[in-house]
Amino acid sequence: MKNLIRVFIAICFLFSIMAVPAVAGNVVKLEKGEPVHLAYWFVTSGPNTSLGMDSLRGAEIAIEDFGGKLKGHPIKLDGQDSMCGPEGGQAAASKIASDPSVIAAIGSSCSSAAKAGVPILWKMGIPNVSPSNTAPLLTDPASGPDFDGYLRTCHNDNIQGAIAAEFAYSQLGLKKAATIHDGSVYAESLQQVFSDTFVKLGGTITSQEAVSPGDTDMRPVLTKIASGGPQFLYYPMFIAESGHVTRQSKEVSGLENIALMSADGSFSPDFLKAAGKAAEGMYHSSPDFSALGDSYTKFLAKHKAKYGMDPEAPFHAHTYDAVMLILNAIDKVAVVSGDTLTIDRMALNKAMHETKGQKGLTGDLTCDENGDCANPKIAIYKTSMADIKAGKMSPKPFWKKY
Secondary structure (H helix, E strand, O other): OHHHHHHHHHHHHHHHHHHOOEEEOOEEEEOOOOOEEEEEEEOOOOOOHHHHHHHHHHHHHHHHHHOOEEOOEEEEEEEEEOOOOHHHHHHHHHHHHOOOOEEEEEEOOOHHHHHHHHHHHHHOOOOEEEOOOOOHHHHOHHHOHHHOOEEEOOOOHHHHHHHHHHHHHHHOOOOEEEEEEOOOHHHHHHHHHHHHHHHHHOOEEEEEEEOOOOOOOOHHHHHHHHOOOOOEEEOOOOHHHHHHHHHHHOOOOOOOOOEEEEOHHHOOHHHHHHHHHHHOOOEEEEEOHHHOOHHHHHHHHHHHHHHOOOOOOOOHHHHHHHHHHHHHHHHHHOEEEOOEEEEEHHHHHHHHHOOOOEEEOOEEEOOOOOOEOOOOOEEEEEOOHHHHHHOOOOOOOOEEOO
């Protein structure tokens, strides 16, 4: 019996070796039938789940539209929950990096996860494209070689923060603003761009405050902010924390009637559930879906048919474009020799960074040497009571600059 067990284990081991593509350095060789393996790392649990699941659906539709195969090999998509934070990002990236079959990664959902996880992926030679990391530092040359394998198809918050500030100062005519962030790379940098631009335009920042992820009682911070007499409160955080700020601001003397604004991190029906009626009249900055063309309209029809629902967060189209960016670049650099498909991940990364004018749902993608690929169009949305009752974020921009 013991000998039979040993033989069984040996056979299983041999099959496990046969199932893993041959990897030499950063070159992956796939034999006949072996899949082109892409791995996502999105937030798929907790209060920000809608952000990650929205992206996952965009990725699945992209693979279907590509045909499900690349040079005769099936395309495989699986992934990890990055949980929208540095710990989750590190864990998810480590699991992906340990799998030698992964050709490229898609993610993360949140910039804090990316800051922790991208260097882990790149150490193993795995390039990564994010559909929703917007923190400026991720494509800042000063961040160093750990991010040489990083690209994104979404906007850079140097753009979003400036547009939010211009809207508050020039369109609403408000001269005094305060901000709140949650310490995340995303929120802290976005509110700083807003603040710097607002001051440059001639406004005054009365207070820049911070809370922690998971905080539920925002009243102490809001009371402190109220003492400065701001006319506008900008809090570009995620769903739960933004919901608490929105509701509780109505309970703090001096803040009952000021203008409120969050950003794309909370642009989700789940935010409306968290904020309730207090969200009426508030603003969000987020990608301008009205600027997208017929291809996006067709995508929406496919999404509805496949999932029985409309997209629920801002980055489904950006994820579609991220997957197409990766697959088109693999198709360009992969070499077929008999039944073997050879993919050099360094060549793949170079090809993606050299992408010029690729047609996408979000516009033409042209990547620079630092990994910014988007042609961003940001709009300001205003929430109505009809939106709250329908449980959907407004699809129509309230204001856009261009």
